[in-house]
Each structure stands twice: as C-alpha cells, then as structure tokens.
Amino acid sequence: MPVLDASEVRDFLEEVWPGSTRAYVIEDIGEGTARLRLVHSPERLRPGGIVAGPALMALADCAVWVALLGVVGREAMTMTVSLNINFFRPGAPVDVIADVRLHRVGKRLATGDVLMYSEGDADPIAQATVTYAIPSR
Amino acid sequence: MPVLDASEVRDFLEEVWPGSTRAYVIEDIGEGTARLRLVHSPERLRPGGIVAGPALMALADCAVWVALLGVVGREAMTMTVSLNINFFRPGAPVDVIADVRLHRVGKRLATGDVLMYSEGDADPIAQATVTYAIPSR
Amino acid sequence: MPVLDASEVRDFLEEVWPGSTRAYVIEDIGEGTARLRLVHSPERLRPGGIVAGPALMALADCAVWVALLGVVGREAMTMTVSLNINFFRPGAPVDVIADVRLHRVGKRLATGDVLMYSEGDADPIAQATVTYAIPSR
Amino acid sequence: MPVLDASEVRDFLEEVWPGSTRAYVIEDIGEGTARLRLVHSPERLRPGGIVAGPALMALADCAVWVALLGVVGREAMTMTVSLNINFFRPGAPVDVIADVRLHRVGKRLATGDVLMYSEGDADPIAQATVTYAIPSR
Numbered sequence: 001m002p003v004l005d006a007s008e009v010r011d012f013l014e015e016v017w018p019g020s021t022r023a024y025v026i027e028d029i030g031e032g033t034a035r036l037r038l039v040h041s042p043e044r045l046r047p048g049g050i051v052a053g054p055a056l057m058a059l060a061d062c063a064v065w066v067a068l069l070g071v072v073g074r075e076a077m078t079m080t081v082s083l084n085i086n087f088f089r090p091g092a093p094v095d096v097i098a099d100v101r102l103h104r105v106g107k108r109l110a111t112g113d114v115l116m117y118s119e120g121d122a123d124p125i126a127q128a129t130v131t132y133a134i135p136s137r
Numbered sequence: 138m139p140v141l142d143a144s145e146v147r148d149f150l151e152e153v154w155p156g157s158t159r160a161y162v163i164e165d166i167g168e169g170t171a172r173l174r175l176v177h178s179p180e181r182l183r184p185g186g187i188v189a190g191p192a193l194m195a196l197a198d199c200a201v202w203v204a205l206l207g208v209v210g211r212e213a214m215t216m217t218v219s220l221n222i223n224f225f226r227p228g229a230p231v232d233v234i235a236d237v238r239l240h241r242v243g244k245r246l247a248t249g250d251v252l253m254y255s256e257g258d259a260d261p262i263a264q265a266t267v268t269y270a271i272p273s274r
Numbered sequence: 275m276p277v278l279d280a281s282e283v284r285d286f287l288e289e290v291w292p293g294s295t296r297a298y299v300i301e302d303i304g305e306g307t308a309r310l311r312l313v314h315s316p317e318r319l320r321p322g323g324i325v326a327g328p329a330l331m332a333l334a335d336c337a338v339w340v341a342l343l344g345v346v347g348r349e350a351m352t353m354t355v356s357l358n359i360n361f362f363r364p365g366a367p368v369d370v371i372a373d374v375r376l377h378r379v380g381k382r383l384a385t386g387d388v389l390m391y392s393e394g395d396a397d398p399i400a401q402a403t404v405t406y407a408i409p410s411r
Numbered sequence: 412m413p414v415l416d417a418s419e420v421r422d423f424l425e426e427v428w429p430g431s432t433r434a435y436v437i438e439d440i441g442e443g444t445a446r447l448r449l450v451h452s453p454e455r456l457r458p459g460g461i462v463a464g465p466a467l468m469a470l471a472d473c474a475v476w477v478a479l480l481g482v483v484g485r486e487a488m489t490m491t492v493s494l495n496i497n498f499f500r501p502g503a504p505v506d507v508i509a510d511v512r513l514h515r516v517g518k519r520l521a522t523g524d525v526l527m528y529s530e531g532d533a534d535p536i537a538q539a540t541v542t543y544a545i546p547s548r
Contacts, residue, residue, distance in 0.1 A: 016321045047290045053335055053354040058328035080327040081520070082493055082542065084221040084358045086248050086266055088241035103252070103261050104225035108519060109492065109544075111223050113250065113264060115240070124240050127250060129223055129266060131493065133520075153458045184427045190472055190491040195465035217464040218383065219356055219405065221495040245382060246355065246407075268356065270383075358495040360522050360540055362515035377526070377535050378499035385497050387524065387538060389514070398514050401524060403497060403540060 002029045002070035009069045016076045024062050032102040032112075034067035037119075040095050051091030051125070056116055060085055060128035063098040064112040068132055071105050078132045081109065085128040095119040108134055139166050139207040146206045153213045161199050169239040169249075171204035174256075177232050188228030188262070193253055197222055197265035200235040201249040205269055208242050215269045218246065222265040232256040245271055276303050276344040283343045290350045298336050306376040306386075308341035311393075314369050325365030325399070330390055334359055334402035337372040338386040342406055345379050352406045355383065359402040369393040382408055413440045413481040420480045427487045435473050443513040443523075445478035448530075451506050462502030462536070467527055471496055471539035474509040475523040479543055482516050489543045492520065496539040506530040519545055 004012065006029045014021050028035040036059065038044075044055040061080055068078060097119055102112040111131040115124045141149065143166045151158050165172040173196065175181075181192040198217055205215060234256055239249040248268040252261045278286065280303045288295045302309040310333065312318075318329035335354055342352060371393055376386040385405040389398045415423065417440045425432050436448040447470065449455075455466040472491055479489060508530055513523040522542045526535045 047350055053357070054328065054332035057331040057335070057357065061327055061331070076321055079364075080361055082358070082360045083327070083331065084266065084356070084495060086240075086268060086356045087354055088243075088248065090353075103223075103264055106225075111225065111264070127240050127248070127266060129221065129264060131223060184487055190494070191465065191469035194468040194472070194494065198464055198468070213458055216501075217498055219495070219497045220464070220468065221358060221493070223493045224491055227490075358540065360514075360542060362517075362522065377497075377538050380499075385499065385538070401514050401522070401540060403495065403538060405497060 001031065003073045004070050005029055009066055012069060012074050013066070024059070026066055029067070029070040032067065032071065032105070034063060034070060034100040036063045036066060036098040038096040038098065040093060045093055049093055051093070051096060053087060056087070056091065056096065056126045057083065057085055057128070059096060059098050059116065060114045060130055063100045063114050064130035064132065067100040067102050067112050068105065068110050071102065072134060075134070077135045081131040081133045083128060083130045085126055087126045089123065089125050091125040092118045092121070096125070110134055139168065140210045141207050142166055146203055149206060149211050150203070161196070163203055166204070166207040169204065169208065169242070171200060171207060171237040173200045173203060173235045175233040175235065177230060182230055186230055188230070188233060190224060193224070193228065193233065193263045194220065194222055194265070196233060196235050196253065197251045197267055200237045200251050201267035201269065204237040204239050204249050205242065205247050208239065209271060212271070214272045218268040218270045220265060220267045222263055224263045226260065226262050228262040229255045233262070247271055276305065277347040278344050279303055283340055286343060286348050287340070298333070300340055303341070303344040306341065306345065306379070308337060308344060308374040310337045310340060310372045312370040312372065314367060319367055323367055325367070325370060327361060330361070330365065330370065330400045331357065331359055331402070333370060333372050333390060334388045334404055337374045337388050338404035339406065341374040341376050341386050342379065342384050345376065346408060349408070351409045355405040355407045357402060357404045359400055361400045363397065363399050365399040366392045370399070384408055413442065414484045415481050416440055420477055423480060423485050424477070435470070437477055440478070440481040443478065443482065443516070445474060445481060445511040447474045447477060447509045449507040449509065451504060456504055460504055462504070462507060464498060467498070467502065467507065467537045468494065468496055468539070470507060470509050470527065471525045471541055474511045474525050475541035475543065478511040478513050478523050479516065479521050482513065483545060486545070488546045492542040492544045494539060494541045496537055498537045500534065500536050502536040503529045503532070507536070521545055
C-alpha cells in the first residue's frame with residue numbers, strides 16, 4: 001500500500017513547490033501507480049494551438065515524482081537522473097491525463113513510465129520514462 | 138485485428154532472417170501487442186552469470202518489430218530510428234519474456250514499449266521504448 | 275553555410291513565439307551548430323535553489339530547434355518526435371549555456387545533441403538528444 | 412590522465428570477456444575519451460547488407476564501458492543503467508568507429524556519449540548515450 005495517499009502527496013507538493021497543484025491535480029495514488037491531470041491553460045500551448053512539448057516533459061517529470069512520493073514518503077531531495085519522451089500525436093487544447101507505473105524503486109534509483117492522454121481520447125499523445133535518484137535514507 | 142498472426146510473423150521472420158526464431162519465439166500477436174520469449178542460452182550471459190544487456194536490447198528491438206509486423210504485414214524494410222532502454226535488476230539465466238504495446242503506428246513512424254521479465258518473475262528486469270521508420274507504402 | 279544567421283533566427287523565434295527571446299538568447303548559429311543562453315530567472319529554480327529539470331528540457335528542445343532553423347530556414351511546423359535527457363550535476367542559479375551539434379538533417383527527421391553548462395563552468399550539467407520531424411517541403 | 416591505457420584495458424576486457432577484443436579493438440583511451448573499432452563481420456549485417464542495429468547498441472554499450480575502465484580501473488561489476496540510441500543512416504558493411512566522451516564519472520553513476528561512424532565517412536551513422544552504475548568502492 002502507498003505510504004502517502006493522494007491528498008497527502010498533494011499537501012507535500014504544495015508545501016515544497018507552492019502553487020504547483022493548481023496545474024498538477026493528483027487524481028490517484030495506487031501501489032506503484034499514480035494518475036495526474038494537467039489542467040489546460042493557454043500558456044501551455046505552442047503555435048498551432050497544441051500542447052507544447054515542454055509542458056508534457058514537465059508533466060512526465062512531476063508525475064513520476066508524485067508516484068514515487070507515494071512509495072517513499074515526504075522526500076523533497078529526489079533528483080531526476082534521466083528522462084526519455086516520445087511524442088505520438090498533437091495534444092488538443094484540453095486537460096492532459098498522465099498515468100504512471102513505477103517499474104523499480106531501489107535504494108538509489110527509481111524508474112517509472114508515463115502515458116499521457118488528451119482527456120477523453122484513448123490514444124496516448126506521448127510516452128515518457130523517467131529515472132530519479134533517491135538520497136541515502 | 139492483426140494483419141498477420143503469430144505463426145505468419147514467425148514464417149516471415151524466418152524467411153528474412155533465417156535462424157532467428159530459434160532464439161526469438163513469438164508467443165502471441167494481439168491488437169497492437171506482442172509477446173516474445175528469448176530462449177535462454179549461455180552465450181547471452183555476461184560475467185556474473187546474468188543476461189547481457191545487449192541481448193535485452195536486441196530482444197526489445199526485435200519484439201517491437203514483431204508487434205509492428207502484426208499490424209503492417211510483410212514489410213522487411215522498416216528501420217529502427219531510436220531505442221531507449223532502462224535496466225532495473227539483473228536477469229537470471231532463464232528465458233526472458235518481452236511484452237510489447239504499440240502506442241503509435243503512423244504513416245512514417247511506429248513506436249512501442251516493451252517490458253522484459255525473467256520467466257516466472259513478476260518484476261520487470263528492463264523496459265525499452267523503440268521507434269521504427271516505415272517505408273512509404 | 276547556415277540558411278539563417280543568429281539574428282534572423284532570433285527574429286523568426288520572436289515572431290512565432292513572442293517573448294521567447296527574453297529567456298532564450300541565440301548567441302551563435304554555425305554549420306549545423308548553435309549556442310543558446312538561458313537567462314537566469316528565479317522562476318526556473320526548484321527547491322534547493324538549483325535549476326529545475328524541466329527548464330533544461332525546454333532549453334534542449336528549443337536549442338535543437340534553433341540549430342535546425344539555421345539549416346532549413348523559416349519553418350514553424352517542425353515537431354519534436356523524441357527527447358532524451360541526462361542530468362549530471364545540479365545547475366547553479368546562473369545563466370545556462372547550450373551547445374548544439376546536429377547529426378542528421380534528413381528529409382523527414384533531424385537530430386541533434388545538446389550539452390548544457392552553468393556559465394563559467396567546464397563540466398556539463400546535462401546532455402540531451404532531440405529529434406524533430408520536418409514537414410514535407 | 413587515464414588510470415589504464417588502451418593496452419591495459421584490452422587485457423582486462425579479454426580477461427573478463429574472452430574473445431571480445433577480436434570484435435572490439437580499442438584504438439585509444441584519453442582523458443575521459445575512448446575510440447573503439449568494431450571489426451566488420453558478415454554476422455553483424457541485417458537483411459539489405461547494412462550493419463544491424465543491435466550490433467551498434469552493443470558497440471555503444473562496450474565503448475562507454477571501455478572509456479569508464481580508463482578512468483576507474485579494473486572494475487568488472489559496473490552495470491548498464493540506461494542506453495539511448497538514435498540511428499541516422501544505414502551503416503555500410505565496413506568497420507565502425509566509435510568515439511566516446513564521458514560527461515560524468517560520479518561515485519555511483521557514469522555517463523558518456525558515443526558517435527559511431529562507418530570507417531572513412533565523416534557523417535555519423537548513430538549516436539548513443541549510456542549510463543553505468545558503479546559499485547561502491
């Protein structure tokens with residue numbers, strides 16, 4: 001079972017990164033899983049009216065962090081080691097849903113993958129794999 | 138529904154790459170999915186008796202190709218554009234199971250992700266994301 | 275020789291993405307190369323006072339785009355296909371310099387790598403590889 | 412200066428992985444750099460007579476390991492954590508040259524990038540970024 005539930009992770013996120021939970025809504029924390037919603041905002045669109053790539057990169061980075069907090073608890077000092085993202089189709093100007101599965105939570109490294117969807121659409125717009133370093137505990 | 142089933146992909150693989158299906162057993166082709174088995178062989182181990190990283194890279198590359206053949210049919214001239222792989226834990230000297238999901242099959246590019254497991258173990262040993270270029274049809 | 279020089283790319287960037295050149299200063303465009311400066315701003319820091327990972331992801335994405343514009347000219351509709359980034363050390367709260375080399379500019383795909391440095395420091399803080407799709411010309 | 416030179420790394424490679432130096436010729440070890448030659452062999456070609464992708468993945472993996480051995484010395488138990496590779500153009504049926512630069516050699520993680528060239532050709536056929544975990548020393 002997760003060490004922190006969605007509302008506890010939300011509180012922690014807001015504490016260490018004030019304002020972040022207006023953009024990133026934590027919808028669910030499960031056993032090594034998480035679901036986030038990136039709230040639509042015109043400032044995250046690029047020319048052409050589609051979701052900007054960097055907004056999805058930031059979402060993936062945050063989403064895996066959130067899933068990891070659910071497992072390791074209130075730990076602000078994890079650091080992203082690597083991120084790999086593939087973009088499949090343009091993202092419509094709506095909320096984006098991010099579904100995370102953690103594949104490894106080791107002593108030092110944790111890795112998860114994220115599928116991102118335009119709300120209401122079954123085909124993912126992007127997929128990312130993110131690895132975090134966990135400080136010595 | 139897949140254009141080619143597991144046995145048709147197997148025949149095609151053997152045709153364009155003779156001998157390959159001794160190492161790579163196609164267990165299933167579904168709708169945008171595939172399952173392969175990499176048959177254990179001492180020559181794919183590295184010092185320490187664990188599965189060599191390059192053997193898993195080659196498996197991931199082949200597994201996404203096989204899933205793609207299930208969708209696009211007998212097309213030998215697809216080419217790998219990129220591959221990203223993360224290793225989570227040492228692979229025991231047993232068969233490796235690779236589970237593929239295709240996330241995009243476009244006109245030009247197709248991308249899938251692969252989770253790899255030591256047979257009989259629920260925790261993945263590696264995860265890869267592979268993109269292929271599809272020649273003009 | 276580049277099709278567009280640094281000042282022409284700057285004008286184009288500002289045209290399609292107003293305000294962007296306050297953060298991203300194009301210092302040089304060479305033959306398949308570019309140098310950008312990400313201007314330091316407190317809003318790009320994360321807890322701990324180091325440069326936020328997503329700020330470097332966005333920089334890498336922009337830097338390869340800029341190098342590509344130098345080669346293909348005023349083309350707004352290129353799209354990021356994939357981005358892979360590795361973080362090596364925390365970035366100090368100063369400007370970040372991004373050095374791009376393009377390795378391929380094909381008909382459909384272009385790929386470059388980017389090394390990112392805290393200004394005045396010789397060891398890179400991050401490295402990224404970014405692939406763009408180029409629309410039919 | 413490197414801890415091991417090219418001939419010492421060669422001896423170590425042959426010791427822990429007998430036969431490997433027939434395929435992988437270490438041409439140079441510098442300060443955080445290495446150059447390897449993958450000797451041409453028909454068994455590393457794919458249908459169409461071009462160098463198989465997995466042969467280049469294995470080369471990149473080995474090349475970064477070799478560069479790392481030059482820095483950390485005789486350490487067999489490093490493990491690949493992640494590898495990202497992009498393929499730019501088909502590799503001709505000739506030797507492949509791999510040029511490595513290490514960007515980080517930390518206590519726990521080391522990362523390098525590799526450019527691979529068909530011998531005698533100035534345009535790279537592939538680029539890879541590889542991260543190794545280093546056991547506690």
